[in-house]
Amino acid sequence: MAIHSKIETLQNRLAGQPWFSSRRLQYLYFLLGALVVFVYSRGHVTAMETSGQALGTVTLLSFSLVMVIRYIIDKWFFFQDPNLEIVNKEFLISLGLYLLAGISGYALIVGYFLPEEQIPATKYLIGCLVYGYFVAVDNALNTERRCYYERRYIYAKNVSTTSSSSRLRLFILTTILITVVAMYLSANSVVYSLLAESGPDQRDIQIIFLYDIILMTMVIIGFSMRVAYTYAQNQKYLLDTQIKALQNIQKGDLDSYVPIMSKDEFALIAQNTNKMLEELREKQKVTSVLERIVSPDIMQRLLADDAAMLKQGQKYEVAILFCDLRRFTSFVETTPPDQVIRFLNAFFSKISDLVSTHNGLVNKFMGDAILGVFGAANKETSMQDALQAALHIITHTKTIRLGDADAFDIGIGIHTGFAVAGTIGSADRYEYTFIGDVVNTASRLDGLSKRLGYRIIISDDAYELLNNDFKKRFVDLGFQKIRGKSEAVHVYGAITDAELYEL
Template sequence: MQNSPLRLAFTVPVLVQLVAVVGLVGYLSFRNGQQAVQVLASQLRSEVSARIQGELESYFGDPHAINRLNATAFSNGDLDIENATQGEHLLFQQMKIYSEIAFVYCGSARSGEFFGILRSPDTGELQLSYGNASNNFYRNYYSLDVRGNRQHFIYQADKSYDARLRPWFKAALHRETPAWTDVYIAFTTRLPNVTASLPVYDSRDRALLGVCATDVVLPEEFRTFLKELEIGQSGQAFVVDRNGNLISSSTDEPLMKGTEEAPQFLQAINSRNPLVQESAAYLSKHFGSFDKIQGNQQLTFALNGDQQFLEVLPFNDGFGLDWLIVVVVPESDYMGQILWNTRITIVLCVLALAIALGVGILLARRVTAPILKLNTAVKEIAQGDWNQRVQVSRADEVGELAKSVNTMATQIQQAFVQLENQRNAFSRFFPPEYLHFLDKHSVTDIELGDHISKDMAVMFSDIRGFTRLAEKMAPQEAFDFINDYLQRISPQIRAHKGFVVKFLGDGVMAIFPETVENAIDAAIAQFQQVQDYNQQRRRDQDFEAIEIGIGLHVGHVMAGMVGEHDRIQPDAVSDAVNLAARLEGLSKVYGAALVISESVRRRLVNRDRYQLRFLDQVIVKGRTKSIAIYEVLDAETESQRESKRRTLETFEAGIKAYSDRNLTAAKAYFEAILAEHPEDMTAQLYEQRVSLLLEQGLPKNWDGAWTFEQKR
């Protein structure tokens, strides 16, 4: 173009470059939009699945706890199942506390006697129901007063009832452990139910006494929860059992079919909703059957030519409840806006080309002279002189370009300020002490797999009974409560040269790379903060003091960054971490505020610095060797600390007698402690344990260590 006019030589290259750049930017924008949709859909599916899983866990966790209480009452004779003479007030209180429970009852293994409290499906009032030889096993129904005592006879069932023939009774006998039945139609309410059951054995000869069970009506509240989830514009979520029956869904269609006398569950593949139907059909075809789906799966399939994002997550509570959580989101819910933006981009490109052509012709005449000024100013800006501005006093396109350069310089300057603010904001997710721990200078230096491996003290803390507290709060109140609590205790960890690895809901996991004293001092400071917090909240009308438990262990720990390339977070892994978590759980069992391991005690430079009390020699779940554990009395309230200190000599004498197999003397020591300090849960535990050993005799090769078969 050497012989072309200056106007053409100036305009054509600009137009060619503009077309190429805008086209490439448009294409990359579209592709990046697709990738962003896939990432967003994956995150949305995972988040929704996790929320559904959490809702199910919270809803189906209480029935087994109720069964354990009733099994104890049954075996102790507090519940008269065979003659129905006493015990309804116990079941009544449980039904008052757990509003989601439909029926609490027990059945006898002798002749199939039945005794329980149900919630009337018509009125919601609580009623007593029992069947035994006195009524020829035709169950009688009675109304109850406000204290749970039976009042008036209401009616008698028209069919005899043998508890031993019911699915919940058979399920418990088959597993010989806590169990769930399949979803079935209730004998009393004719509503879809699932029952948690537990076999009850005589503690003396292990003879079967019967089965205690708790009915949970599949809740309409849970279906409302599914409907209110934001799953794109038209996404759906549903829960199915391993047979493909719809347990609940975010659609409005009925979950049952057939007549009222013979209702049947609706199969997901027969759903009237196309998204639910095709998702179930795809899963059945892809895996062969619902039984073969193991682990979290993220999949895609086509429906009417449109791609669908699908996630299936097994839900298993360990007691026989085995369902599948399915979330499906159409790609079109997100791509519509991207396609619209693409069309807008094309229109803008054409408009920009037309404007560029006209401006190019005009610039060819007047742009040559001031272009050097612009070039100089831009170079200065590129070298970091953000205060540099172009001085061109013209009102034409060159003047506008000069203004644009000035505006660009201002925006770049603002952008760098914003980037600096963002870098400071990132420090909340990657605190400076964590960067220093990993020997990194900036968040941008952090990579997946970065870690430090050394001996460190590990701390786990948790609010006791938080689930019960949260039930009384609105979701926002629960979040505010947790954040207020964490803002009080987290600074104590940093103040003692430790740092939080991660928050676990209402709990905290932290590590202390230097000394175990730092960890103990931080724990004691946390308890002081909690005591101050309770003192401040006493003015609240609904005040309920909170208590926390903390476990400490020291050992070799690998702390660093885990996750995937698109998302990483700090974590710490090792056997020491698992043991610290178990110790926090044991703090509830022993009624101790702060529990430490023998390894922590051995690392203390001055063991007289803290008031320690030996608790036990235990074998926690997942380990074969026993460890000694201690409680730090400095973390207790003043009254508790003084009471335990007064009885310390007697307690140590009881522990010695227990270790020496002198169980009679040990029982006397612990009973003496309880006479003076009845709230000492550790003394209670030993008194019960010694009584059991006196009754059953010492096991062979008994060494005094106590084994915990479950996580605490």
């Protein structure tokens, strides 16, 4: 168990550390490259007894030079603050260093150590380029992954991208080109050796050519697999990061964002996801404000409908319930303001719940009055819903006591008809409301309830929409003159016997 625990701990450390992109890997590549280039370029040297020491010295000098330069670059100029912008620079620097090793080795071979050996010098240069190309690609991918682990992301909202398929296609085409060039060089060296008077015999040349092909194939296949593995690891990390971010969003975490960690399709996905997050955060802010100002139903309408439709307004056949508190003015005069506010908040919260329970929505609060709308979603039962809400409101109001232990009284007016719903106000500030004669009439009926001595007054239009059981709760009050109407309105008053309010 202890050994298993240690192994698991080590695996977790390796999974969380970009050890594969450390500087040690750079120098391991240099050492391996020196060996590969030395073996590859040594095959066609005519003076085999002296070539090994000379090529070894050249390899040691040229690769020592680039290793020192690499150390200086890493320590003083590069990777102090890695970010995705330096990935391409890493590729160019790595390739440039191997090119420098090849050029310096070529110059040392031709100019000093083996002036007569043109083919080994050329193979030394080409070997450095071929090997250096694959190492440069792998180093760039490792640098990219190091940036991922160290959270060195691109924070810009718009990032120029290159598709993954384009990058992969470029790598494949370049690899094919390098393979063709290397094969051509090996074939050319065979022909040159056959024409040389002092070169090795034909059988040795065939063996050397086969040897070159095998070595070249091993290097190309090996590093292609290494690059493919590194690239796959990078893509997996990107995909895992995207999935984790989307899972956080799914859980409701809108404060996070999807990091833009690359310059390919994942960057486009991250950009669009972040734009969606910004819109969701903005909508959440609006929702947070609206839910404190309007009812949930109106809030959903404001969020769902477009601004043009809201300004234009929509026509609904609805039942309007208007109610206000009586004796509230005297209560305000004798009660501290903070207690008045607390009372209204508690009272309106309960009334809003009752309205919502009966399929209505609270359009607005006006001092001690409330405007409820029924039928905006289903007009078939709008009047029954409004009346049941009114009866429950009166039942609840009877339980409320003033400071002198007296109960509040309440008046309710209900009228049915067509109303227009939409946003009213200026460009900077507006509210969603219902307007029309039906609203004004319901307000006037509420005022009429006090004069006639009934808590609930409904119009004849509203009365006709009730079923027989509900109609039994009302008495005909005849035609009544109300303010704002040129003609009298036929109204009905609810019977006040407590037994009739049992729903």
